[in-house]
Amino acid sequence: MLSFSRRSFAVAVATAAVAAAGLAGCASDSSDAAPDSPAAGAGSTATEAGSAAGAGASAAAGAEAPGAALTVKDPWVKAVDSGMTAAFGTLVNTTSADVTVVSAATSVSPMELHEMAMDNGKMVMRPKEGGFLIKAGGTHELSPGGDHLMLMKPSAAIKPGDELTFTLTLADGGKVEFSAVAKPFAGAQESYAPSAAPSMAGM
Structure with a gap:
């Protein structure tokens, strides 16, 4: 056991x-x-x-940045010692829809959108009714003697070589910012309508 x-x-x-x-x-x-x-x-x-x-x-x-539907090609500003002046260039619509510029702004002056038109047998510039329409895929020229971005009362002289920044507002609320360099220019002799407003010789 x-x-x-x-x-x-x-x-x-x-x-x-x-x-x-x-x-x-x-x-x-x-x-x-x-x-x-x-x-x-x-x-x-x-x-x-x-x-x-x-x-x-x-x-x-x-994502498309606001205002990317429109670009500004070859922008420039007319240099002036005093008085009104203007900005020019080519507005390019890169989309398949129409775009309308309804206003412009810069820090150095109040601005208006202007066109050239006949008034009493004389070519004058005046505010552009309804703004600048740029057709789908198209362009719109801003040039001396034609449509332009008007600087109504610059706060100081704009010298050749100065660079100004502008903001365009579109009908849909979009914004387009661009810069333009000032250069000397002597162009057509046009008056601002109505006649009570100051003229802009050399525009």
Whole structure:
């Protein structure tokens, strides 16, 4: 009986030892695998974040800035020591819809949109009724003797080489900002209508 008990006890101890070793192995496997899971999760999160950032960048790049429908090509300003002057250039509509410029502004002077027209047999400049319409995909010239952006009362002399910044407002509320350099120019002799307003010789 004693011999059987000892043999049974030895078998039990051996079995317990094998089970303990198996548990230790499982614990070791679990601890080794644990770091991989967060890392994999972090990689997935980083990929998702990168995808979201890329999508945001694409959306931002694809967004059209306000006023981008219209550009101003070759703008310039007539240099003057005093009195009224004007800005010129080519308005370019890059869209498939008509665009209308309804006003212009600059920090150095009040402004008006002007056209040239016959008045009592004489060519005069006057405010442009309804603004400047630029047809879809078309252009509109602002030139001496034609439509132009009028600086009514500059606060100081505008010398050759001076750079002025202008903002055009469109009928839909969009804004177009551009800069123009002043240069000397002697052009046609036109008067401002109504006749009570000052004339602008040399425009």
